[in-house]
Amino acid sequence: MNFTVALGAARAKSRPGAGPGLLSRLVSKLGASGWRPWLAPLAALLVWEIGAHLPGVDARFLPSLEAVAVRGWRGFVHDDLFHHVLASLGRDLAGFVLGACAGVSAGLVLGFSPLAQRALGPTLMTYRQISLFAWIPLVSMWFGGNEAGKIAFIAMAAFQPTLVNSWRGVAEVPKSYRELSNVLLFGRLGFVWLIALPCALPQIFTGLHSALICAWAGTVGAELLFNIAPGIGGQMNEGQQLFQMDRLLLCILLLGGVGLLFNLLARAAERRLLRWRTL
Amino acid sequence: MSLGRTLALPARPGIGMSMSDRLRRFGAFAAKFAAKALAGLAVPVGLAAAWFFCARWNWIPEQILPSPDAVWQTLRETTADGSLQSATLVSLQRVLSGFAVGIVAGVGVGGALGASATLRGYIEPFFLAFNQIPHIAWMPVLMLLFGIGETLKIVLIAWAAFLPATLCTLQGVRDVPAGYRELGRVLMFDRRATFSTIILPCALPSIFTGLREGLANAWHALVAVELLASFEGLGYMMAYGRQLFQLELVMAAMAVIALIGLIFHTLLRWVELRLSRWHLEGAA
Numbered sequence: 001m002n003f004t005v006a007l008g009a010a011r012a013k014s015r016p017g018a019g020p021g022l023l024s025r026l027v028s029k030l031g032a033s034g035w036r037p038w039l040a041p042l043a044a045l046l047v048w049e050i051g052a053h054l055p056g057v058d059a060r061f062l063p064s065l066e067a068v069a070v071r072g073w074r075g076f077v078h079d080d081l082f083h084h085v086l087a088s089l090g091r092d093l094a095g096f097v098l099g100a101c102a103g104v105s106a107g108l109v110l111g112f113s114p115l116a117q118r119a120l121g122p123t124l125m126t127y128r129q130i131s132l133f134a135w136i137p138l139v140s141m142w143f144g145g146n147e148a149g150k151i152a153f154i155a156m157a158a159f160q161p162t163l164v165n166s167w168r169g170v171a172e173v174p175k176s177y178r179e180l181s182n183v184l185l186f187g188r189l190g191f192v193w194l195i196a197l198p199c200a201l202p203q204i205f206t207g208l209h210s211a212l213i214c215a216w217a218g219t220v221g222a223e224l225l226f227n228i229a230p231g232i233g234g235q236m237n238e239g240q241q242l243f244q245m246d247r248l249l250l251c252i253l254l255l256g257g258v259g260l261l262f263n264l265l266a267r268a269a270e271r272r273l274l275r276w277r278t279l
Numbered sequence: 280m281s282l283g284r285t286l287a288l289p290a291r292p293g294i295g296m297s298m299s300d301r302l303r304r305f306g307a308f309a310a311k312f313a314a315k316a317l318a319g320l321a322v323p324v325g326l327a328a329a330w331f332f333c334a335r336w337n338w339i340p341e342q343i344l345p346s347p348d349a350v351w352q353t354l355r356e357t358t359a360d361g362s363l364q365s366a367t368l369v370s371l372q373r374v375l376s377g378f379a380v381g382i383v384a385g386v387g388v389g390g391a392l393g394a395s396a397t398l399r400g401y402i403e404p405f406f407l408a409f410n411q412i413p414h415i416a417w418m419p420v421l422m423l424l425f426g427i428g429e430t431l432k433i434v435l436i437a438w439a440a441f442l443p444a445t446l447c448t449l450q451g452v453r454d455v456p457a458g459y460r461e462l463g464r465v466l467m468f469d470r471r472a473t474f475s476t477i478i479l480p481c482a483l484p485s486i487f488t489g490l491r492e493g494l495a496n497a498w499h500a501l502v503a504v505e506l507l508a509s510f511e512g513l514g515y516m517m518a519y520g521r522q523l524f525q526l527e528l529v530m531a532a533m534a535v536i537a538l539i540g541l542i543f544h545t546l547l548r549w550v551e552l553r554l555s556r557w558h559l560e561g562a563a
Contacts, residue, residue, distance in 0.1 A: 236416070256409075
């Protein structure tokens with residue numbers, strides 16, 4: 001009886017976020033450093049707001065916070081800003097999926113086959129040296145300046161990080177693992193499936209994560225530099241031509257928000273899918 | 280004499296070999312090298328051949344894929360009249376000045392943030408928030424603020440190089456193992472000695488990652504900004520070629536961009552290897 005009570009108490013204690021410790025822990029956390037990360041952004045916003053209201057500051061160059069907020073409210077409620085965000089996201093995801101699939105498969109082939117590595121490696125290394133945006137004129141000529149060209153460009157943006165990371169992930173499988181696979185009499189398929197792929201998985205995820213970010217940057221670049229179409233970049237082009245700084249800043253905020261969302265999602269997926277990792 | 284023989288050094292490979300052995304060895308080495316080079320060259324040569332034949336027999340229209348001769352001709356013409364050199368110089372100047380500003384600021388700020396946990400607590404989230412925004416997205420904003428002059432280019436390139444330099448330096452300095460710092464305290468190093476013998480060497484690989492990433496970003500930004508808002512430089516040359524449907528001009532500019540990227544990459548790699556030789560020796 002006594003024992004079970006003790007066990008229950010221990011269990012309750014060991015569960016995070018339960019019991020009376022929670023509130024005090026929260027308070028102490030907030031007191032110690034919880035407010036710190038918010039200080040600099042809040043100060044920056046304050047400076048921005050005060051600066052915008054100073055006499056002599058042109059509102060066209062530095063719109064106030066409420067102007068941006070009003071622009072956002074009007075855009076989402078009365079206009080079809082939401083539609084533009086969705087258009088950008090759809091383009092981004094299409095390009096990302098294409099580029100990441102190509103990149104991961106090419107990286108795996110290069111990592112597993114020394115012949116492919118010798119044959120394709122130098123070419124791909126040279127290709128990587130060409131700055132991504134330098135492809136825009138060619139891509140727009142080959143695929144057109146509309147949807148196909150944009151998606152092809154975004155796929156190229158997503159291709160590089162996935163290629164490099166999955167290649168390296170497979171190439172850096174420790175030699176002892178290969179020996180282990182030989183000892184266990186795994187065939188080639190067994191080695192690939194049971195040892196090399198799980199070993200390379202974290203690196204492949206790193207590649208996918210950074211490809212997600214690169215593809216988002218590529219989306220913005222494509223929307224700014226290809227033909228104007230619905231999307232956040234198109235909105236920015238319009239805002240620039242009409243000299244609407246509030247609209248531009250709103251778009252920047254949206255871009256940052258989506259980027260943050262991507263980062264959080266990728267990290268959560270990584271953590272979930274790599275749960276088995278004990279090292 | 281017998282003593283001399285027993286004490287003689289074990290024969291080094293290659294010393295006691297007969298000429299034919301040596302030849303055979305050299306032959307095997309050469310064959311291996313040739314095989315490697317051949318394998319590496321096979322794909323580029325194949326692609327070039329495909330390109331050549333496509334152009335030769337007009338499988339693909341000239342407006343979509345210009346012939347290699349045309350690209351070569353363009354490269355020679357633009358070099359002869361000096362326009363390629365001046366465009367390259369303008370672009371290099373822009374990228375180098377922006378990159379220099381960006382990395383000096385980035386390494387400084389990143390080092391300060393990495394060294395002080397308090398400062399990091401205040402400002403790091405701010406940087407992470409900015410890092411979420413693609414640097415290209417600032418281009419329209421900066422165009423409104425600075426017009427399309429030289430300031431716009433330098434600021435955008437500097438910003439593109441600044442963020443990775445800051446974040447990587449921050450990581451490198453922050454992640455110096457506590458044991459190393461402790462060792463410095465035990466040895467009673469002063470601030471300067473701690474910095475130059477412990478923190479800097481330890482953070483160097485990470486800083487160089489930041490520099491490489493910053494350079495790549497700077498190139499991206501340069502090409503993008505020159506495509507959109509410029510009247511000289513390699514990017515402008517490409518935009519011009521695109522408008523006139525002269526893809527050979529575009530490809531000539533791309534070749535120069537690839538070459539410069541390759542040279543920069545190799546240079547940074549070389550400097551990094553030289554500066555962190557101890558690292559390799561320690562690992563080996």
